[in-house]
Amino acid sequence: xxxxxxxxxxxxxxxxxxxxxxxxxxxxxxxxxxxxxxxxxxxxxxxxxxxxxxxxxxxxxxxxxxxxxxxxxxxxxxxxxxxxxxxxxxxxxxxxxxxxxxxxxxxxxxxxxxxxxxxxxxxxxxxxxxxxxxxxxxxxxxxxxxxxxxxxxxxxxxxxxxxxxxxxxxxxxxxxxxxxxxxxxxxxxxxxxxxxxxxxxxxxxxxxxxxxxxxxx
Amino acid sequence: xxxxxxxxxxxxxxxxxxxxxxxxxxxxxxxxxxxxxxxxxxxxxxxxxxxxxxxxxxxxxxxxxxxxxxxxxxxxxxxxxxxxxxxxxxxxxxxxxxxxxxxxxxxxxxxxxxxxxxxxxxxxxxxxxxxxxxxxxxxxxxxxxxxxxxxxxxxxxxxxxxxxxxxxxxxxxxxxxxxxxxxxxxxxxxxxxxxxxxxxxxxxxxxxxxxxxxxxx
DNA sequence: TTATAAAAGAACTAAAGTAGAACATTTGTA
DNA sequence: TACAAATGTTCTACTTTAGTTCTTTTATAA
Numbered sequence: 139x140x141x142x143x144x145x146x147x148x149x150x151x152x153x154x155x156x157x158x159x160x161x162x163x164x165x166x167x168x169x170x171x172x173x174x175x176x177x178x179x180x181x182x183x184x185x186x187x188x189x190x191x192x193x194x195x196x197x198x199x200x201x202x203x204x205x206x207x208x209x210x211x212x213x214x215x216x217x218x219x220x221x222x223x224x225x226x227x228x229x230x231x232x233x234x235x236x237x238x239x240x241x242x243x244x245x246x247x248x249x250x251x252x253x254x255x256x257x258x259x260x261x262x263x264x265x266x267x268x269x270x271x272x273x274x275x276x277x278x279x280x281x282x283x284x285x286x287x288x289x290x291x292x293x294x295x296x297x298x299x300x301x302x303x304x305x306x307x308x309x310x311x312x313x314x315x316x317x318x319x320x321x322x323x324x325x326x327x328x329x330x331x332x333x334x335x336x337x338x339x340x341x342x343x344x345x346x347x348x349x350x351x352x353x354x355x
Numbered sequence: 356x357x358x359x360x361x362x363x364x365x366x367x368x369x370x371x372x373x374x375x376x377x378x379x380x381x382x383x384x385x386x387x388x389x390x391x392x393x394x395x396x397x398x399x400x401x402x403x404x405x406x407x408x409x410x411x412x413x414x415x416x417x418x419x420x421x422x423x424x425x426x427x428x429x430x431x432x433x434x435x436x437x438x439x440x441x442x443x444x445x446x447x448x449x450x451x452x453x454x455x456x457x458x459x460x461x462x463x464x465x466x467x468x469x470x471x472x473x474x475x476x477x478x479x480x481x482x483x484x485x486x487x488x489x490x491x492x493x494x495x496x497x498x499x500x501x502x503x504x505x506x507x508x509x510x511x512x513x514x515x516x517x518x519x520x521x522x523x524x525x526x527x528x529x530x531x532x533x534x535x536x537x538x539x540x541x542x543x544x545x546x547x548x549x550x551x552x553x554x555x556x557x558x559x560x561x562x563x564x565x566x567x568x569x570x571x572x
Numbered sequence: 573t574t575a576t577a578a579a580a581g582a583a584c585t586a587a588a589g590t591a592g593a594a595c596a597t598t599t600g601t602a
Numbered sequence: 603t604a605c606a607a608a609t610g611t612t613c614t615a616c617t618t619t620a621g622t623t624c625t626t627t628t629a630t631a632a
Contacts (some may be wrong), residue, residue, distance in 0.1 A: 157433060159366070159425040161356035163620060175580040180622065195406075199587050199620045200358045222439065281570070283498040301572070353498070353568035355518070358588070358620095380609060392591045397611065399589090416598055416609050 140189070142214040147171050147182050148191055152204045161200040266292040267349065270303065270313070276327035277301070277313055282351060288313060289350035294343075301348035307341050313348065356425060357406070364388050364399050365408055369421045378417040483509040484566065487520065487530070493544035494518070494530055499568060505530060506567035511560070518565035524558050530565065 140148065150170040154162040164176045173179060183202070186192045191208070195201035211219075272286040280301065282288065288303075296302045302316040304325055314325035314335070323342045325335045357365065367387045371379040381393045390396060400419070403409045412418035489503040497518065499505070505520075513519045519533040521542055531542035531552070540559045542552045 153428075155356045155425060156428045158359075158362070159357060159427070160359050160362040165620080173579070176621070177581080177623080178579055181578085197586075201356065201406075203356055278498065281495065281498040281500040281503070286498070286568075347572075349572055351503075351568065351570035355564075355566050360589070382609080390590070392589095392593095393610075394592080394612075395588095395590060402588090414597075414610095 139208050139210065140186075140191075140212060142212040143171060143173070144182055144185055144191075145208065145212050145215055147179070148186055148204065148207060151192065151202055152207055155202075155204065161202045163200060268292065268346070270311075272313065276329050276332045279328035279330070280315070282313070282328070283353065285353070287352040287354075288348055289352065290346035291349045292345070293347045296344050296347055303345040303348070305343040305345050306335075306337060311345060316344070357408070358402075360388060360390075361399055361402055361406075361408075362425070364396070365403055365421065365424060368409065368419055369424055372419075372421060378419045380417055485509065485563070486569075487528075489530065493546050493549045496545035496547070497532075499530070499545070500570065502570070504569040504571075505565055506569065507563035508566045509562070510564045513561050513564055520562040520565070522560040522562050523552075523554060528562060533561070 147167060147170070150167060151162060154160070154166070162170070164179045167179045168174065168176060171179070171182070173182075183192070183194070187194060191205055193203045193205055195203075268290050270288045270290055272282055272284060272288055275284055282301075290303050293302075296316045296318075298317045300316050301313060303311055303313055304316065304323075305311050306325075312325065314327055317324040317326060318339070321339075323337050323339050325337065325342070327334070364384060364387075367384065368379060371377075371383070379387070381396045384396045385391065385393060388396065388399070400409065400411070404411055408422055408424070410420045410422055412420070485507050487505045487507055489499055489501060489505055492501055499518075507520050510519075513533045513535075515534045517533050518530060520528055520530055521533065521540075522528050523542075529542065531544055534541040534543060535556070538556075540554050540556050542554065542559070544551070
């Protein structure tokens with residue numbers, strides 16, 4: 139019935155109209171179908187008009203209308219869809235990278251969202267996650283090294299002994315072992331050269347709990 | 356079907372009528388669509404009338420009626436499609452997990468391929484990779500902890516100072532810092548409780564070089 | 573190779589969009 | 603009613619985007 143390219147184009151046009159409400163331009167179709175020249179799109183569209191799959195309002199730009207879509211998919215398309223399924227199974231999650239965090243001297247908490255990193259799904263189960271780049275040596279005895287990527291699960295609370303991202307006095311974010319005592323909160327580094335920090339509970343806001351580490355050599 | 360501007364205007368008019376009960380003026384449309392002249396709005400409206408999306412009561416101000424809007428896909432379908440797109444872009448590599456490796460007492464090298472793990476593409480550039488589960492504490496000073504997943508790049512050779520998977524006497528695989536001297540190969544643990552091991556070059560086969568670490572808490 | 577078809581590319585034509593001004597109509601209210 | 607303010611229409615001139623047509627290139631199979 140239709141060639142793979144024709145089918146792909148037809149479905150793309152149908153999709154675009156349903157999704158964006160407006161008909162795609164030839165340029166958009168080019169990149170969607172994977173053709174580098176507008177004349178190719180032109181030929182495909184003429185074919186689709188001939189076979190009465192689409193209609194065109196003459197002398198108008200972006201004026202295509204899908205009349206019908208075929209029941210059967212070309213074989214290549216089916217193959218491709220299988221590949222997508224496999225890719226989906228192996229896909230990783232995309233989480234924002236919130237700049238660097240000092241694991242030694244605390245630095246300012248970073249509020250902007252610029253980069254994202256992809257992490258294996260195993261590290262991000264349920265909840266919201268973000269990543270921080272470790273800077274400094276204060277957690278080295280917990281196997282967290284300078285330059286590591288820390289995968290953090292958003293949380294406002296933590297259990298004693300967990301490694302947390304803590305915001306101190308609203309302007310310093312730091313990765314430390316959390317311990318809440320009756321009257322104070324201790325943030326413990328994992329490096330004997332660093333001292334345990336003691337704060338009033340009101341000074342410390344938990345920003346998340348360490349969920350994973352990714353290191354690249 | 357519609358051009359982007361036409362669509363934007365149509366939706367704005369439809370929305371305004373539904374929200375405010377009355378048709379917006381050209382001035383309002385101007386700022387909504389981002390056009391600095393009324394004539395542009397006029398042209399767009401004439402087009403929309405031609406294509407029978409709106410109707411106009413002649414000789415009346417603010418007297419437009421929306422006849423129809425392009426039909427849409429259900430939201431959940433769009434969401435799903437977006438997820439697929441993102442997942443495809445971020446799909447991660449699937450590499451085999453070759454069982455556990457002793458980072459303390461060496462254990463047998465595992466030859467079978469059973470499980471696989473997905474890792475971010477950042478950790479696996481070019482070449483063949485596999486993953487090993489760390490067991491033991493011998494590399495703890497390099498930030499490699501018991502239970503970590505080591506991402507290994509296949510290689511038969513290594514530079515001094517690199518962390519390698521070494522097979523000793525064909526039956527023990529171990530993760531150590533590699534150092535080749537003129538007459539022997541040293542495999543150095545990163546833990547002062549463990550001793551440096553010295554072997555004849557013929558005893559040691561490099562199986563790969565450490566390329567990354569993934570840890571889950 | 574040669575014939576063929578698909579694709580790429582360049583050159584061209586047409587449509588869409590932008591902008592401003594002048595003009596015409598409607599609408600509210602003094 | 604009459605006027606001013608708000609609203610809508612038309613025109614010209616121009617820029618950008620979109621679509622068409624033709625020639626050249628590339629790939630493929632007889």
